Amino acid sequence: MKKIFLLGLLFLGFHSQAQEVKVTTKDNDLKLPTLPYYNFGRGVGLTSPDSIFQLNLRFRMQNRVSYIQNEGEDASYDGQIRRLRLRFDGYVGNPKFLYALQLSFAPGDVGEIEEGENINIIRDAVVYYRPNKTWSFSFGQTKLPGNRQRVNSSGGLQLTDRTINNAKFTIDRDFGFQAYYLNEYADKFSYNVKTAVSTGEGRNWTKSNDNGVALTGKLEILPLGAFTKDGVYYEGDIAREKTPKVMLSGGFQQNNHARRTQGQLGQDLFEQRTMKAVFADAMLKYNGWAFMSSYMSRTAKDPITFNPEDVTGFNYVYTGSGFDYQASYLFPTNYEIIGRFSTQKVHQDIETLAPNAKQYSLGVTKYLWEHAFKLQGEVTLDDLDYFDGTNKQNWYVRFQVEIGI
Template sequence: MNKLYLLVGILLVGVSASAQIVKYDTLRTEVQHAALPYYSYGKGLGLTSPDSIFQLNIRFRMQNRVTYFDNEGEEESIDGQIRRLRLRFDGYVGSPEFMYSIQLSFAPEDVGEVEDGRNINIIRDAVLVYKPNDHWDFSFGQTKLPGNRQRLNSSGGLQLTDRTINNSRFNIDRDFGFQVHNTNEFQDKFSYNFRGAVSMGDGRNWTDNEDTGIALTGKAEIYPFGAFKKTGAYFEGDLMREPKPKLMLSGAYHQNNQAKRERGQTGRDLFESRTMRSAFADLIFKYNGWSFMSAYMNRTSKNPVTFNPEDNNDVRYVFVGEGMDFQGSYLFRNNFELIGRYSNQWVDDKIEMFEPNTQQFSLGLTKYIWEHAFKLQAEATYEIQDFYIGTKETNWYVRFQIEIGI
């Protein structure tokens, strides 16, 4: 009941706010919401009604890749696949203040394996956004939570072919709920943003109603020297060649009460629910083609290991631990970019018997044909895994990827 009262209260606040509509002098033509997978220098395919009552914009993007793997103790292998295939629809209905965004995924790794009794994960984003002015927006639906920066960035705005190992294990991903964003970004003076969310805590497309816990997320961002050009904090690399140094610092906290899955919004089902707490810190610096990013992430939980009541040898656990990422790059005048990344991940001693500590070293070369929307990427990654029994394993892969979208 506490959960129901809280959600109803937030809904009433949102309804009250929506009664105070601020009219715009100009018509907003794109959905730009900090929780959405926003990256576009094109306009996609747009349709607007003659009376401007509604607008629909259609975009797509795909990532095709081939990878050579050499993992210790396994046979060498080559994998070719469509890693991502996304279709996005956004626009407004009735007035530009009332926006919507829908994103669907169709690639096998996006959708995941179809299991009996499970929902198919085609829907990534389905969210309504009320934006009364340039400083506030209120959203309701399923989209990304305001967590670590690399996860908020669209996978189409990455320099390397995928996010870091720490993002894979510690991010808080998408969820269904309410979000409030306060944005105060200015080009050449101190800027700041605040983000908040109350969500179900179970991840995307979850329909099990037995959960009685909710997730709370808060985030603050500061831009000491002003905002980046063309929302540059939401894509990697200095494609805009910032003429002045630009810096973003952010911190976020997330608590997922009585979570049912190993990583909160993702992972296998736990045998018992657990409350999880996560913290994130990010830094982004860009200047004249140079870019540097750093991130810290962690997750904690009391008694993270759960046991199958019918078989004590069958365990599932919250992935608890911490990690750091460092990534630097330089964009040459011919639009080739050289990227280096180092990631270190330490697991909590409560789960060290199940998971290794991991280091990854990556080197990438990207050719931007039409900025992030059309690019060629090559990457080599070397990984060291340290197991608690004292053994080590080394793995590496080489990958080529093409991304294109509108």
């Protein structure tokens, strides 16, 4: 009798476990409802059985080697992990409340560790509230709604780096509040309005309490409708738009009482300065062709600041303006050729301290899995004109591998 009772318990236990296992013969998928649900869409996804939270995990890295020839210097080469990023995003409690975390680990991302300075591992740490498809509100540290190339991920670039103008005039990441009004349609006139109120000191700033604020506003116009697969957020027409798609955008930021030479970036100033930044972008994609152009500028009164303890020491706001032009074609074999030309003119207040510049770049990219896995080759020439009439030409040849999920 005991044996029969034990067999009955085993049968019931087996039967209850079998009820928890769902076998879908269509795709031969075995799922356990008591465990999280995994997917492999954008990265690796994890959703709890009761849908209370969702987590997506992604990584990417860029490995590169460059041959560098700077005028007046011996030729050299540089091999490095340019970027190594780990990203988490998802929601908690309700899909309307989202989060995004991004950490960086490459030396170029973190920067040199100095005594008393923060380690710049945290790139993004932001919470979003999206009540509907139109409105989006965020609080935390992330990219400001700035120039197009900066808003694009470095993993979505066609060449191995952004332009010389982005390097000097971008407004980059900051901590604060942002509000977006998104009004996009696939095949008719669309527009987006993006605003931000932030500290103005850049990411991970804790050196001192702040007495300034940065105000940013941006308008994006998509006269022919939205790009396929969010195509405004990556360079090149890898989606091969079947009809022409155009984006025009413009923005402005006033950074009050900024403490760094480039607002959210750069070295510390000896005195605070208020800076104004203007940026405008244009993008066209169609059938493998892509064209981009941008303008960026920064202005400030009395941009040069002096060390009160040593008048020979000084630092200055990098003021001036520049234009970028970029064109590419993606062949059916997923090889792409890219050309880019940039001009940069510094403001007369600092023309004795920094050169005017032109940059010429030519690149070839092989997309193995869109921008997530690609091989890039590039040659770039920098032509520098100094105030005293001298000229320098520096160039490099580079090979880079980008891989991620």
